[in-house]
Amino acid sequence: MDSSNLKCLISREEIDSAVKRLAADIKQDFHDKNPLVIGILKGSFVFLADLVRDLDFPHEIEFVRLSSYGSGSTTAGQLTMIHDLHVSIEGRHVLVVEDIVDTGNSVAFLMKYLSEKNPASLKLCALTDKPSRRQVDVKIDYRGFIVPNLFLVGYGLDFDEKYRNLPDICTLQEIGEEE
Numbered sequence: 557m558d559s560s561n562l563k564c565l566i567s568r569e570e571i572d573s574a575v576k577r578l579a580a581d582i583k584q585d586f587h588d589k590n591p592l593v594i595g596i597l598k599g600s601f602v603f604l605a606d607l608v609r610d611l612d613f614p615h616e617i618e619f620v621r622l623s624s625y626g627s628g629s630t631t632a633g634q635l636t637m638i639h640d641l642h643v644s645i646e647g648r649h650v651l652v653v654e655d656i657v658d659t660g661n662s663v664a665f666l667m668k669y670l671s672e673k674n675p676a677s678l679k680l681c682a683l684t685d686k687p688s689r690r691q692v693d694v695k696i697d698y699r700g701f702i703v704p705n706l707f708l709v710g711y712g713l714d715f716d717e718k719y720r721n722l723p724d725i726c727t728l729q730e731i732g733e734e735e
């Protein structure tokens with residue numbers, strides 16, 4: 557695959573508006589709660605970096621990392637925590653930030669893991685949501701975009717660790733694939 561197979565699906569301007577809208581909604585709920593914002597590495601790092609700069613109230617930031625997909629497989633039943641939290645979340649208001657909810661396995665695993673640590677509240681913000689691929693129920697409290705079942709790259713999303721740096725969210729088509 558090369559960059560000639562990239563097509564913009566969600567532009568940087570559309571992303572920027574969505575980030576501002578999400579930040580305004582999150583502010584309403586969290587402005588006086590000093591929340592702990594937890595990004596799921598690696599995919600969320602670009603979104604989180606933009607989002608927190610629009611959260612103009614006190615909050616703290618942490619990251620976790622889950623085991624990745626093997627190529628061609630799904631996350632079902634294979635998830636482990638590679639990089640865990642190093643702070644207590646007991647009694648804290650927690651906002652998990654994710655780039656994409658696909659099967660839902662990653663987020664379902666993490667939300668269960670975090671809820672067992674007795675946070676005061678636990679919410680999920682996902683920039684993109686691909687409901688057509690869902691395998692487990694996930695409640696997305698703040699959602700940017702519903703996306704079709706296409707392979708997406710850019711704005712943190714990768715193909716084989718590439719394209720995370722693209723400012724837009726693009727579809728990546730294989731050569732010869734129908735549009």
Ligand code: PRP
Nearest residue numbers: 597598599624625657658659660661662
């Ligand atoms: C991607 C993405 C989500 C997860 C979503 O991460 O960033 O975390 O998959 O898929 P799911 O809903 O089917 O669980 P990936 O494991 O590819 O790692 P990355 O964030 O390092 O790219």
